[in-house]
Amino acid sequence: MRxxxxxxxxxxxxxxxxxxxxAIGGGxxxxxFIGxxxxxxxFKQHYLSAATQNHFPARIWSAACASGMLFSDSLWIWRNPSKALSFTEINNWEVVEGAIxxxxxxxMLTPHLGGFEIIPRVLAQHFPATILYRPARQDWLNAVIEDGRAYPNMHFVPTNLHGVRQMTRALTRGEAIGILPDQVPSGGDGIWAPFFGRPAYTTTLPARLANRHHTPVxxxxxxxxxxxQGWLMQATRLNAFSEDPGTSCSELNTAIEAAILIxxxxxxxxxxxxxxxxxxEPPPQ
Structure with missing residues (x-):
């Protein structure tokens, strides 16, 4: 039934x-937020803390509304990929071409912001992309998500050893891989690093893969x-990550913060x- x-x-x-x-997503x-x-x-703890530290105006109701739109954007993009692409304005595409x-x-790193689901579809117009994703806990929900995300030239792999091996092979072939860098990794797969002023358990995978293959990020x-009105897609090339895992996780979180503040x-x-x-391990005091 669900x-x-x-x-x-x-x-x-x-x-x-x-x-x-x-508009429905915003509602x-x-x-x-209310219920x-x-x-x-x-929501309030994370958003207001970031607003205070980074000196941007706190628009709590607008942010709550936009969070619902993120959900409706994803659903709409899944079912209307061609229309969604026509609604997407792309900045700095030369950055992507130069890197590939x-x-x-x-x-490619894509935080959960705005119409983030359109990004791999834009890239898939030009070259294959292997995307790492965390399967939903409920089988029925996972089936719906996998069906919605299916798209030519895009290959989704789970967050396990088999998925990481497939991403490594994709990089060896000179293809793109996609990671949602703002997700909390499983215990043992991350390092505590500052994120908007607080320790956050952070994935080491992007830096490990990029440094192993000398891959642009x-x-x-x-x-x-x-x-x-659609979405404005923007690409920013990051500097090479440090070989030190703790430093690279801090560098990653700094880049995610900059993306969010857009x-x-x-x-x-x-x-x-x-x-x-x-x-x-427990977070640092």
Whole structure:
């Protein structure tokens, strides 16, 4: 029953014009913020702390609304990839071309911001992309997500040893790989590093893969331009990561922060980025 309801919602949103879909997503974001004390607590704590440290105006209701739009953007992009591509303005594409033409592949980093699901589809128009993803805990939800994300020239692999091996092979072939760098890795797969002033358990994978293959790393964002107006996709090439794991994780988090500050209201602030995963050492005091 849940699968049918979710698919019905997906198809309903997909059938709407983008602006209507985003308005519904914004409403759902407000409902989640008002209706869930846990969601609201995480959201306010993370968002307001970042706003204070980085001196950007705190627009808490706008941010709650935009968080719901991130969900509706993803659903709409999954079901309308061609339309979504036509709604996407691309900045700095020469950065991507220059990086991939070096012949060592490309590590693309994409935080959960705005219409981030459009980014691998843009890249897949030009070269194959292998994307690392964490399967949902519920089988029915995972099936829906995998069906929605399926797209030519894009290959999704799970966050396990088999998936990492496939990404390594893709880099060897000179192809692109994609990682969501703001997700908390499993215990033993990360290092505590500062993120908006607090210790966050941070993946070491992007730096390990990039340094092993001398691969260029590009941070991508897809900022929502306005209701129904699509997204502005921007590419920023990062400096080579340090060989020291602790330093490289700090460098990665600094780059993620810079990407988020392009459109801070559009980040997924309710995600518990500072949790202590099972099996990880305690965070520093």
């Amino acid at each position: 699968t049918l309801l979710f698919k019905l919602m997906l198809h309903t949103i997909a059938a709407m014009p983008l602006g209507f879909a985003q 759902l974001g407000l409902l989640a 869930s004390r846990h969601y609201r607590s995480l 033409n070096e012949g060592h592949g490309l590590v 590009v941070m991508f964002t897809a900022k929502r331009k306005g209701l129904g 459109a801070p209201e559009q980040f997924i602030w309710a995600y518990n980025r500072f949790k202590h995963p099972l099996g990880a």
